[in-house]
Amino acid sequence: MTDIQTSPGLWTLAWRRLRADRIAMGSMTVVLLYLLLLLSSASGLVAADWAREVGVNYAPPTFVGPQSADERIFGSTASDKEVPPENPLDPLKDIIRELRQQNAQPSSPVINDYGIPDPIGKEMAEIRQELAKTRNVESAAKLETLPFGADKWGHDIIKKTIKGSETSIIVGLVAAFLATLLGTVFGALSGYFGKAVDDFFNWFYSIFTAIPNMLLIMAVAAVLQHKGVLTIVLILGLTGWTGTYRLIRAEYIKHKAREYVMAADAIGASNWRKMFVHIFPNVSHVALVQMSIMSVSFIKAEVILSFLGFGVPVGVVSWGSMLNEAQNELILGKWWQLTAASIAMAVLVTAFSMFTDALRDALDPKLK
Amino acid sequence: MTAYILRRLWQMLPTMLGVIVLVFFLFNWVGGDPSYILAGKMSNIDQINNIRHQLGIDQPYYVQLSIFVKQIVTFDFGSSWSTGETVAHILETRIGPSLIVLIPMTILETLIAIALALGIAFVRGSLTDRAVMIACTVGMSISILVYIIVFQYWFAYKLSLFPVQGWGEGVWENLSQYALLPILIGLAVSVAPTLRLFRTFVLDEVNQDYVRTARAKGVSERRVVWVHVLRNAAIPIITYVMSNLPSLLIGVFLLERFFGIPGIGREVILAVDRSDFPVIKAITVYVAAATMVFNLLTDLMYKAVDPRVQLK
Numbered sequence: 001m002t003d004i005q006t007s008p009g010l011w012t013l014a015w016r017r018l019r020a021d022r023i024a025m026g027s028m029t030v031v032l033l034y035l036l037l038l039l040s041s042a043s044g045l046v047a048a049d050w051a052r053e054v055g056v057n058y059a060p061p062t063f064v065g066p067q068s069a070d071e072r073i074f075g076s077t078a079s080d081k082e083v084p085p086e087n088p089l090d091p092l093k094d095i096i097r098e099l100r101q102q103n104a105q106p107s108s109p110v111i112n113d114y115g116i117p118d119p120i121g122k123e124m125a126e127i128r129q130e131l132a133k134t135r136n137v138e139s140a141a142k143l144e145t146l147p148f149g150a151d152k153w154g155h156d157i158i159k160k161t162i163k164g165s166e167t168s169i170i171v172g173l174v175a176a177f178l179a180t181l182l183g184t185v186f187g188a189l190s191g192y193f194g195k196a197v198d199d200f201f202n203w204f205y206s207i208f209t210a211i212p213n214m215l216l217i218m219a220v221a222a223v224l225q226h227k228g229v230l231t232i233v234l235i236l237g238l239t240g241w242t243g244t245y246r247l248i249r250a251e252y253i254k255h256k257a258r259e260y261v262m263a264a265d266a267i268g269a270s271n272w273r274k275m276f277v278h279i280f281p282n283v284s285h286v287a288l289v290q291m292s293i294m295s296v297s298f299i300k301a302e303v304i305l306s307f308l309g310f311g312v313p314v315g316v317v318s319w320g321s322m323l324n325e326a327q328n329e330l331i332l333g334k335w336w337q338l339t340a341a342s343i344a345m346a347v348l349v350t351a352f353s354m355f356t357d358a359l360r361d362a363l364d365p366k367l368k
Numbered sequence: 369m370t371a372y373i374l375r376r377l378w379q380m381l382p383t384m385l386g387v388i389v390l391v392f393f394l395f396n397w398v399g400g401d402p403s404y405i406l407a408g409k410m411s412n413i414d415q416i417n418n419i420r421h422q423l424g425i426d427q428p429y430y431v432q433l434s435i436f437v438k439q440i441v442t443f444d445f446g447s448s449w450s451t452g453e454t455v456a457h458i459l460e461t462r463i464g465p466s467l468i469v470l471i472p473m474t475i476l477e478t479l480i481a482i483a484l485a486l487g488i489a490f491v492r493g494s495l496t497d498r499a500v501m502i503a504c505t506v507g508m509s510i511s512i513l514v515y516i517i518v519f520q521y522w523f524a525y526k527l528s529l530f531p532v533q534g535w536g537e538g539v540w541e542n543l544s545q546y547a548l549l550p551i552l553i554g555l556a557v558s559v560a561p562t563l564r565l566f567r568t569f570v571l572d573e574v575n576q577d578y579v580r581t582a583r584a585k586g587v588s589e590r591r592v593v594w595v596h597v598l599r600n601a602a603i604p605i606i607t608y609v610m611s612n613l614p615s616l617l618i619g620v621f622l623l624e625r626f627f628g629i630p631g632i633g634r635e636v637i638l639a640v641d642r643s644d645f646p647v648i649k650a651i652t653v654y655v656a657a658a659t660m661v662f663n664l665l666t667d668l669m670y671k672a673v674d675p676r677v678q679l680k
Contacts, residue, residue: 090531207386210656212615215636219391219652222640223399303511304622308637319511327517331525342514349509 010285010363017362024358030351034169041166050159050317055143055150058334061157066144149336151325160317161340167318168306169348171233172299178237179298180291183244184280190245191252192275201245208242217301221310232311236298244290251283285363292356296349303345319345372679373664380660387656392436395645396425436649445650450642455650458635465535466631469547469620470613473554478609480559485566486593489574501567504560512557516626519553533628550623562608569604573597602673610666614659 008016018024041047060067090096148157190201208216216239224231255261256279264278305311306320319341326338420426424435439445445455488497524532530549536542573579574597582592621633628634632651639647670677 090528203382203386206383207390210383210387210659211390211652212618212655212659214615214621215618215652215655218618218636218640219394219648222643222645222648223394225643300511304513307513308625308640310640320513323511323513323517327513330517330521338514338517342510345511346506346509346514350506353505353509 027351027354047159047162053154059150175236176294179240183241187248191249481562489570
């Protein structure tokens, strides 16, 4: 018996090319690590208790050291606050300077962020002192510092970021799957049947591409009053199928005239069977690359939508909602939430994009 | 030429009709009955019926659709539901600020990306090329939100190089003060993806026979790059820049929101936030129309750039 020499298929060849590419393997490892983290966080193994208020408000990262007693409650204090320098381009600069000069006497006790006396400053200070008494009792058991700090409510930032990654990545992946599914089915029908079906779907395609993607997403977000993770998946999935449709349609037009499809036709295969059992495996790599590309762009889109408050509902944490909280914290000097969410997202997106590029090159070496 | 333009305009009709039906379907059918939003929390059935009658949503769907088409054709979408300002006035006044940010940004972005793309495409595979490409990938991975938050905090708030936000009256005042930082951030975000794309356009050309021929007959390298290659790479570049313009009008919405620029993009966010349907409907329909017209203009520009192109 001699071994039958089998020639390697598309996927085997692609895998070999991927294996040889060091950047591809590195980025794939990073993406897989994120997915592993996602699975363990979704199943409750890690970060299940992210909502516990383990630290004091805005507890800084351990390597920064604990806050001073005043800072703990209201971010920054009047006593050690430096007045921001005058912004020469600020249209209100004259008014601000005037107000500052009026009250330049050192006796004025409470000044706000702009170096202007706070009219209800005295009362606020009293209220804060009252609050501080009760707060101090409460926060006795809370940690002064956390490995990467805490947010406004004292949630551990690391756990919060893991939980946020879970939401953002799941939304991106599921929406990309939905969009690829729609694009593939529409493209297959259109390319395979041609004629009136093709005309209909092309018309549909021209409508969806005439409206800029972000505008379409916003319009759908405006009419869907119910907020939720499912809603945002639907918004992104239903509006994002056009790119896949165009590519898959072209592939089906090319493939339907090939000999193997004619052979399938000759033995009496049904249209459905020819489309999805015979042709689809030969074009599936196009769909896979599209899905990978869309995952990245949908993760980015989810972050923006959630940031604007059109995405995930209140109470669900995602990278977008974290950035939304962080934009105001930066002025108070609390940079850790912004940093954590940005880095978590940037690392994943970089790795995912590099992996996508490598995957495309591996599956279609001619394209390079 | 005229016949071509007329035929293309004729072909836009079914698409435009589709856009109108899609928007109508979204806002009048999926969106449900907005009269409850409008009537507010304390409302009685008479108020709601009154509002329904005013909006025409007590009419059958085909009547509503004909009202909508009439609104589009006459540019009369009535008033915004939340501010009472007429939609036509909103569109008129918001387009200017958007363009003040958009036009300089697009011009600079295109020029920078072309120059860099020509520069690195000729040293393909070298360390410079790879370093620039990696920098682009990393730069693209950081959310635009992070760029805006950090740049605004650092350059405007901390260093006081720019106003933190705001918008003035005159074009020059805005360009020289308020629009500077938004344009800078826009460039930081958009040059990387554009450069990656333009690089592939240039790469498609640098190995062509005509480049070798030009070099063989002693054309200077500068002339090869700026005349021979650029002329041929110009077609995909023009397509990209032109077809991107209408969507950029919406795309700069984050910049407009953060810097308080009263443009179209910020208006969309505000309208979505307030469920202000007339404003979103009008903007969607007109931006779609603009997109189609721009696609036609792009095709006409091909002809100007490349005489080989036959418009059919």
